[in-house]
């Protein structure tokens with residue numbers, strides 16, 4: 001032990017403890033056993049860390065040595081070099097100081113300040129090394145138990161060696177358990193980070209947001225220097241984007257992007273991650289050639305190693321995630337790899353979701369554009385028809401004024417005029433519909449007295465009602481009912497509802513318009529005793545050009561635009577309309593508008 005060359009603990013704050021407190025206590029007890037039961041002044045147990053350093057985690061014995069040794073780190077290679085010269089004492093290895101190579105210029109760490117008790121060959125020398133390398137079941141070196149300062153000042157007897165071997169056996173088991181506990185804890189910590197990432201990411205629907213939200217958690221969770229994420233294009237071919245985090249702007253060459261893409265697909269098929277680091281063999285999907293190119297690129301940007309993770313869902317690989325570490329950072333562990341693969345699944349699913357959402361979003365946009373186009377087309381056609389039609393109507397009027405017309409000509413002319421008037425009505429409805437559908441033309445809301453609205457609608461429809469023999473009742477509220485909106489548009493709502501009610505109500509029956517005042521609503525209710533509307537037709541009311549399937553309704557002239565206009569106007573006033581109806585008995589249209 002006295003030959004251990006400690007490496008000054010650099011102790012970056014993010015480094016995990018290699019052994020947790022309970023394991024440390026267990027190892028401490030074993031080290032104390034060695035000092036008390038086997039008669040050594042000092043005993044130290046170290047564990048092998050992922051980065052190839054042997055770290056002392058339990059020291060028993062005198063305070064000076066304890067202070068000196070606790071937490072020191074020695075390269076494992078150093079121990080292995082010493083062991084090559086050692087005598088084999090069962091689990092123990094002994095290197096007498098005589099075998100020390102002074103020309104190697106080794107600088108020793110803690111060396112007990114004692115002299116050999118005599119000149120006999122079994123006297124303990126301060127530079128003697130007695131150590132038990134501790135292996136796991138697979139033959140991997142996991143730690144060491146070293147001791148120094150024998151109480152009797154002699155190299156151990158056969159009997160002492162037997163006792164020490166038993167302690168070495170115990171220490172070996174305890175070290176393996178401690179490291180496995182730690183690995184498990186590490187894995188759990190990673191899984192926690194992974195879950196956090198997924199939870200955050202899956203709430204997002206845009207790829208950029210997902211990646212933004214994940215990057216920091218990934219850097220943190222994996223103690224890495226940066227994250228790059230490459231996603232494949234939607235059809236799964238070619239390349240998508242390379243996102244990088246931690247402030248590093250990485251420009252990957254086409255060759256590397258190609259390598260990454262191919263490797264991602266292969267890694268996803270194998271359900272494995274890949275590690276690329278110097279002095280580490282390249283395992284599939286990384287080949288000698290691609291691995292070499294990657295390492296060269298990493299060297300160029302000052303990065304030591306990377307963990308390459310395929311992203312996917314089901315059979316589909318959607319991209320890859322690269323986590324990087326700088327020189328001096330710990331090596332990638334099996335726990336890192338397992339957690340990263342889990343994240344590959346979670347992120348893969350989140351990316352697919354985002355893609356589906358983006359696709360739907362695009363589709364909605366396209367449909368909206370199509371709808372806008374349809375609206376524009378209708379508006380343009382209506383506009384273009386309006387002028388010639390006005391001219392036709394003007395000429396008809398002139399002709400009808402002519403005194404020398406025969407009866408048949410006059411009849412024809414008035415039939416032409418009625419036709420033209422109906423065309424004008426359709427064109428006006430189309431133009432109005434396109435106006436109220438136009439988002440660039442919002443409602444300029446002002447207080448609108450609905451009593452006035454009803455009165456002006458009554459002026460327009462009363463003649464038709466009288467001609468048809470339908471009575472119209474108006475029921476006003478106790479106080480004036482005032483809505484917020486556009487007076488002309490609300491006039492139109494009331495007129496359309498009222499004229500429909502009259503149109504679809506047989507002679508001798510009645511129609512009622514009622515105004516009501518709610519808390520923050522103004523209500524306009526138009527009910528009739530007409531032909532009614534079937535439940536399935538009620539569902540479709542307000543769709544452009546929809547006319548009900550009821551033959552009695554179809555017999556009436558109409559275009560199916562009136563209620564479409566009503567619906568749009570109410571919508572753009574942030575109101576709503578309810579329709580209740582019974583075939584053969586009548587219908588009620590209730591309009592809720594925001595009160596002024």
Ligand code: ADP
Pocket residue numbers: 496500501502504528530531532533541542546547548549553554557558559560561562563564587
């Ligand atoms: P139209 O020009 O056909 O009247 P609307 O858009 O105003 O167009 O109405 C659409 C359809 O709704 C009408 O064709 C009719 O079948 C039905 N409808 C509307 N109002 C009533 C009502 N008060 N009673 C019965 N059916 C109605």
